[in-house]
Amino acid sequence: xxxxxxxxxxxxxxxxxxxxxxxxxxxxxxxxxxxxxxxxxxxxxxxxxxxxxxxxxxxxxxxxxxxxxxxxxxxxxxxxxxxxxxxxxxxxxxxxxxxxxxxxxxxxxxxxxxxxxxxxxxxxxxxxxxxxxxxxxxxxxxxxxxxxxxxxxxxxxxxxxxxxxxxxxxxxxxxxxxxxxxxxxxxxxxxxxxxxxxxxxxxxxxxxxxxxxxxxxxxxxxxxxxxxx
Amino acid sequence: xxxxxxxxxxxxxxxxxxxxxxxxxxxxxxxxxxxxxxxxxxxxxxxxxxxxxxxxxxxxxxxxxxxxxxxxxxxxxxxxxxxxxxxxxxxxxxxxxxxxxxxxxxxxxxxxxxxxxxxxxxxxxxxxxxxxxxxxxxxxxxxxxxxxxxxxxxxxxxxxxxxxxxxxxxxxxxxxxxxxxxxxxxxxxxxxxxxxxxxxxxxxxxxxxxxxxxxx
Amino acid sequence: xxxxxxxxxxxxxxxxxxxxxxxxxxxxxxxxxxxxxxxxxxxxxxxxxxxxxxxxxxxxxxxxxxxxxxxxxxxxxxxxxxxxxxxxxxxxxxxxxxxxxxxxxxxxxxxxxxxxxxxxxxxxxxxxxxxxxxxxxxxxxxxxxxxxxxxxxxxxxxxxxxxxxxxxxxxxxxxxxxxxxxxxxxxxxxxxxxxxxxxxxxxxxxxxxxxxxxxxxxxxxxxxxxxxxxxxxxxxxxxxxxxxxxxx
Numbered sequence: 222x223x224x225x226x227x228x229x230x231x232x233x234x235x236x237x238x239x240x241x242x243x244x245x246x247x248x249x250x251x252x253x254x255x256x257x258x259x260x261x262x263x264x265x266x267x268x269x270x271x272x273x274x275x276x277x278x279x280x281x282x283x284x285x286x287x288x289x290x291x292x293x294x295x296x297x298x299x300x301x302x303x304x305x306x307x308x309x310x311x312x313x314x315x316x317x318x319x320x321x322x323x324x325x326x327x328x329x330x331x332x333x334x335x336x337x338x339x340x341x342x343x344x345x346x347x348x349x350x351x352x353x354x355x356x357x358x359x360x361x362x363x364x365x366x367x368x369x370x371x372x373x374x375x376x377x378x379x380x381x382x383x384x385x386x387x388x389x390x391x392x393x394x395x396x397x398x399x400x401x402x403x404x405x406x407x408x409x410x411x412x413x414x415x416x417x418x419x420x421x422x423x424x425x426x427x428x429x430x431x432x433x434x435x436x437x438x439x440x441x442x443x444x445x446x447x448x449x450x
Numbered sequence: 451x452x453x454x455x456x457x458x459x460x461x462x463x464x465x466x467x468x469x470x471x472x473x474x475x476x477x478x479x480x481x482x483x484x485x486x487x488x489x490x491x492x493x494x495x496x497x498x499x500x501x502x503x504x505x506x507x508x509x510x511x512x513x514x515x516x517x518x519x520x521x522x523x524x525x526x527x528x529x530x531x532x533x534x535x536x537x538x539x540x541x542x543x544x545x546x547x548x549x550x551x552x553x554x555x556x557x558x559x560x561x562x563x564x565x566x567x568x569x570x571x572x573x574x575x576x577x578x579x580x581x582x583x584x585x586x587x588x589x590x591x592x593x594x595x596x597x598x599x600x601x602x603x604x605x606x607x608x609x610x611x612x613x614x615x616x617x618x619x620x621x622x623x624x625x626x627x628x629x630x631x632x633x634x635x636x637x638x639x640x641x642x643x644x645x646x647x648x649x650x651x652x653x654x655x656x657x658x659x660x661x662x663x664x665x666x
Numbered sequence: 667x668x669x670x671x672x673x674x675x676x677x678x679x680x681x682x683x684x685x686x687x688x689x690x691x692x693x694x695x696x697x698x699x700x701x702x703x704x705x706x707x708x709x710x711x712x713x714x715x716x717x718x719x720x721x722x723x724x725x726x727x728x729x730x731x732x733x734x735x736x737x738x739x740x741x742x743x744x745x746x747x748x749x750x751x752x753x754x755x756x757x758x759x760x761x762x763x764x765x766x767x768x769x770x771x772x773x774x775x776x777x778x779x780x781x782x783x784x785x786x787x788x789x790x791x792x793x794x795x796x797x798x799x800x801x802x803x804x805x806x807x808x809x810x811x812x813x814x815x816x817x818x819x820x821x822x823x824x825x826x827x828x829x830x831x832x833x834x835x836x837x838x839x840x841x842x843x844x845x846x847x848x849x850x851x852x853x854x855x856x857x858x859x860x861x862x863x864x865x866x867x868x869x870x871x872x873x874x875x876x877x878x879x880x881x882x883x884x885x886x887x888x889x890x891x892x893x894x895x896x897x898x899x900x901x902x903x904x905x906x907x908x909x910x911x912x913x914x
Contacts, residue, residue, distance in 0.1 A: 228555065239548070310503050388806055470904045507813050
């Protein structure tokens, strides 16, 4: 009576997104937090030219800070009433759970990043046009896929037992460093900050795509082991 | 103890954080039995149920459930076993119907099975549309049982299913358990409700300090 | 299931004593030679002496990482899931973290003397810093508790994910730093032309630290084996006590 991975993934993703739509934790808590972070950056850096120059990096930094909240939220939903345990006991295919939760996290991250990019345009006065937009969109999709896979994977390990949630930043930050480096460079190309051309951004997007592929596959293979007790 | 025992533990030891929650359990459960597991708090009833579900590692002795050797592989058995623990495993922001629908999708149950599960739990249309977070403990329990029923498990493991329910709720649990056994499942119920459960169970097993004391 | 019963009297064996001795001799030479008998470098002056420590510890840091990865893979692939592999992985990670810290420290000091700054975003140094933090995370995951099998399963997955992650980190940092290419590429690790007694001392260092690594890992994983055996005994005792409790 085992179900196909894709059906499980779809059910899990739909469930997560429906819960978010009802509870509005991302829209009411995480988005305002990330917006505030963008404002705080302006307070700290206090220089319009600098802000415009580093806007790409700030957007991705704010994304990473919010990533922890999103990951913890997506697993809090499971552990609150022991649902993750029940999923394990039911013998539900962990790969399906991994793909479903990654997709839901991907969608939430995209919403978050859209808001952050708008904030960057407004607060830091960057602008994007033409081929820059194509680069930016591709960069965002690849980077977000990587973050969603990695967040779900390590989030699964640190969910549940007390004293584990604090492990999440320690484990996650080194792993997402390549995403930060590459996404920032690609975004700066898209914004044409500091004279960088759009063409120079594409190699970075290539690395982001490799990252997403590696951790998508790695996650599929290892998620089951990491949520196991 | 026959070759077709559903549960067959011999001197099983399960440890949690260095503490032997099960300190040598010898237990045999046959098909279609309804076994009441009783014992004081801390005796290891929950651990025993979790061990049967393959959630806790058994580090000593033998432990076979539905023919699977749990000391070697505790994951394959899970598809055929249903556990209702202290928590319900529900999603608070979703309605009962959505919860049951989710569980039936991930275990591959059909729409008819889903409807029938809700009927067996006496969940009518109006109740099904309410969010789980707004329900009483008894209603949540029934929802959790509906999610369990939809899995068509061969072995049901219920940890204090009567807890927090009124008399009517408890009667319904008993009815559901009897129906499950009648349709071929084996049920192990851990409960403090001694008098009630003795009407319900075919056999009572006492668990004290991680071992089975007596079996009637 | 098997209960291992092993008797331990000490963690040293003739083999470990032998290579312990070799490590002392080699590192003794590095200490004396590095400080006194080797000449200063034409370009770097006395700062080059740090290289006798920095280069070997950097090499060992990466070796430890590889050993942990390979041992984790061996644990995973073997049907018996022999716990010895997991112990080696854990011991190598612990010792590796030590060597990574030494690498970062010595590299940092070298930078202070040569360039005037404690840190520079050199790709290898930066990747070592990431390796360091990643392995601290790995050791934290090892400390999460559970049976030896549970610990081994989780840790081996995390170690293999780290094997995937570190090259990606390194590659990204290399690409990143190539944007800021300096004219004089004087890095703490390569491009040092050494010969004669300097090269000999460097190789002594590599040999000595490698043997030291092997010595430390052997002892550490034996201590882990003892600890696991102790845990098994503790469970036996706890079970017996619990049985008594039931009878009272």
